[in-house]
Amino acid sequence: MISAVRNGIKQLIMKGVIVYKSKYGATTQYSNWLADELGLPLVKAEEFDSKSLSDFDFVILASSIYIGKWLLRDWVKQNADVLKSKKLFFVMVCGTPSSDFKEQERLANTNIPSSLAKNSNVMFLRGRVVIKKLSLMDKLALRFASSMVNDPLKKKEMTEGYDEVSRANMVDIIKKVRAYLQAMNVQKAESNLV
Numbered sequence: 001m002i003s004a005v006r007n008g009i010k011q012l013i014m015k016g017v018i019v020y021k022s023k024y025g026a027t028t029q030y031s032n033w034l035a036d037e038l039g040l041p042l043v044k045a046e047e048f049d050s051k052s053l054s055d056f057d058f059v060i061l062a063s064s065i066y067i068g069k070w071l072l073r074d075w076v077k078q079n080a081d082v083l084k085s086k087k088l089f090f091v092m093v094c095g096t097p098s099s100d101f102k103e104q105e106r107l108a109n110t111n112i113p114s115s116l117a118k119n120s121n122v123m124f125l126r127g128r129v130v131i132k133k134l135s136l137m138d139k140l141a142l143r144f145a146s147s148m149v150n151d152p153l154k155k156k157e158m159t160e161g162y163d164e165v166s167r168a169n170m171v172d173i174i175k176k177v178r179a180y181l182q183a184m185n186v187q188k189a190e191s192n193l194v
């Protein structure tokens, strides 16, 4: 009896994983907080054995954006066939302000394969730039990009850096993942009753 109840409970648990890629630590920090809040395993994309993707029902894919490219873009493309049967949460850590919906839409459209877009959520988190920690190439790239920008606030952030990494930013993501888990658990519980 107890094992039957245990099996029932086991069936209700959706298995998830956080796969992430970060360059200077902002995404690593967010991914650690997410893993902590949601009780999920956390794996760097470069250390993740893609064959084990089939073990999971949902995947949170978190990485940052450099010159318009989301760092997990190629990894996601390579694994698109397996990922298309999963519920996906795309997390883009970037400098783009949360009010710039047009740029967010552009970043989502250019970085997420259309075959994966429909069963997914895309979320943006403001990250950080610490100028003195950047590689020479990144410093130069940012300096060049800042010379093309007119908005004084954006220019200041690009030349002096900024830090908006905060646990409080994750409220929406956590809500969305929990809402999904709740909906799936209700669905599974109902199908178990039939």
Ligand SMILES: Cc1cc2nc3c(=O)[nH]c(=O)nc-3n(C[C@H](O)[C@H](O)[C@H](O)COP(=O)(O)O)c2cc1C
Pocket (backbone or CB within 6 Å): 021, 022, 023, 024, 025, 026, 027, 028, 063, 064, 065, 066, 067, 068, 069, 093, 094, 095, 096, 126, 127, 128, 129, 134, 137, 138, 139, 141, 142
């Ligand atoms: C060289 C460089 C280029 C960047 N390009 C973009 C960009 O195109 N769009 C954007 O929204 N943010 C951009 N950012 C901001 C980063 O996405 C942000 O700093 C993020 O927090 C980095 O996260 P990470 O430390 O996990 O790599 C850029 C930052 C640097 C240093």
